[in-house]
Amino acid sequence: MEGAPDTPLLDVLRGELGLVGSRFGCGVGQCGACFVLLDGHPAPACDTPLWSVAGKAVNTVEGLREHALLDAFLAEQAAQCGYCVSGILVSAAALLAREPHPDEAAVKDALDRHLCRCGAHGRMVRAVLRAAGP
């Protein structure tokens, strides 16, 4: 990627790359709506400058369309407005990658940096557990 080194990664994703699945919520990493995976670790794209991701793998929610999480979230209807969910899917994918069978407490802990205003938390936790399988 070319671009001003201090451009927020989120602007590059949503702008030049047209990957709008990562969403702007607060701009300072407090809400989780813009989370992406940087070398497998969840991080806010809104206050990550482009220069800091040079040489790193960036995975966005668009890369999770074949992941078991997506079917599980649909099965649980685990959203209302859906705006916060893409960041939550990213953090959930990271959790399942390092801990394939988390318990409920571990799921809540992994998602605790994410805010949901609609109150769909319970469904999302169930969906992550469903994706993990028995």
Place this chain on the structure above:
Amino acid sequence: MTLPRSLAANPRLSDWVRLGADGAFEIRVGKVELGQGILTALAQIAADELDVPLDRVRMVPAGTAEGPDEGITAGSLSVADSGAALRQACAEVRALRAAGAVEWDRDADGSARPKSAAQLRIVGTSVPRLDLPDKLAGRPRYVHDLRLPGQLYGRVVRPPSPGARLISVDATIPSTVVDGSFLGVVAPSELLAARAAEALARSARWEESDTLPDEEELPAFLRGGPLETTTVVSDPFAEATHRATYSRPFLAHASIAPSCAVAQWDGDTVRVWSHTQGPHPLRRAIAQALGLPPERVEVRHVEGAGAYGHNAADDAAFDAVLLARAVPGRPVQVRWSRRDELTWAPFGSAMVADVAATVDADGMVTAWSYDVWSQGHVARPGYAGSPGLLAAAHLEKPHPLPPPADPPPERGAGIARNATPIYAFPRRSIRAHRALRAPLRSSSLRSLGAFLNVFAIESFMDELATVAGRDPLDHRLDHLTDPRARAVLLAAAELGGWGGANRGLGLARYKDRGAYCAVVAEVEAEHDIRVRHLAIAVDVGRVVNPDGVRNQIEGGAVQAASWTLKERVRFDRRRVTSADWESYPILRFSEVPRVDVALLDRPDEPSVGAGEAAQGPTAAAIGNAVAAALGGVRVRDLPLTPERVMAAINA
């Protein structure tokens, strides 16, 4: 037969239903998707009445260019209003098609009968939401995702405080728009727009003044007048044996997405893409603010994040209109900042309520008195004869924002919403007092006055039960004659393990004619207040989509738990200071209770909305559970923070 209200106002059948070129029925409604699942529920209703599979109906987003004008999507009325209209319209289209018609560009006449409950196949089933596959997969769906050819990006530089006035600014900064105290920029990218807005903000000089009330003395401010008093009921009330006062602070809608819109001018007409709750009212408001005929303004609905009432969606739309005017022909997208969303969007008003009762020797209430003070709960586009758009109040030729109004009683009132207890008290005396000074802008927040009113009524019922030495459930049942209310109360008690420790009850029928909802909360009150479980029973009449109702009730309850435990708009005498998620915290995953919902299906009762039924009962149940856990120590001022609880214990 009489046509449903929304159909009588928009009788043209082809406004509601058309046959697309691909053989699918295109359904247009005036209500909009806010994440509440309304388009799915209405698609179910349409498909059932048209007698076609669900995949042969296509919901077309609302807009002013075509389809019915149904005002605002609010008040949990979409299933009742739009659903009833669509059911009748589709029944007539079905009858016309059966008679061989291939088009129906004619008015509804009430000649066809909708199906009976027993004939419905799709209504009553948990059809998955039509919009979720896109939203979960990260495909473009929100207005924030719009990328029109030639699109530019705008930012507004808001004044630093509600009473601020612009003194000077460096208008030579490129792509700047200045009109009175309205400042903005337009740039080719988000980054450049942000930089230009920062430069503009640095160059601006403002004159500020202390216009806000004392945050620690909100009840005194609300009572201080001038006031407009509405008497709801005025039975004689003699001597109170018990009294208490309850309050809530200003609350923010706090959508996760900052508001956003796109506008594009073409000569003297403008097209707007907005997540507004009312495309038609917004169109009229924009036209009024600009002095244009409404025909020169087109509004198209595009989905946004959850709104939870009147947030900044309409304001952002007018911002986009003003900024796009500087670059004719080019679409301009304006996205608010988190700070502006939390400080400039309308708030749900602070409220305070005095409750008093006369009780006989058996503990039965013989007379009930209730007074509630609040700013108005409606400042939507077009209210009180004003455009009601934030930027319009900042222009060189301003349209100031009048004090917020209140919906009339026939629309459920605002301050007095659910101020009338559900119980059969022999005498009732109820008044609502609207503060006519509104230094903080307030407007509809989910459930309006019902949140505080139900909290106050249901808390006081528990206090009276305690005084009488009675079980709160029995005490309620003894005052309750409505069988549907008794049914939800008993169902919630069973689901929530009533009789166990640290539990509290809450009950209401939303707007006195909507959904019945009862909640049993179980809390932990040790170092902190934690809600462990919410058991909820709800009766929304005929259930259109069971999982959709559950989702709305669960979400409404969790949001209400967040309001009850944590939320409070902070300000000093000059500025709103809760401008980010650290200063305006909401409930997190680790704090969210388990929620169980029992649906009491009533197939022969009309369907009513579920989005605002749970808020008041949830707050009351939590407050009552906290009092139970603290051995009767009661916190009557929301939110129920650890500091407040400690203060109540030590009082």
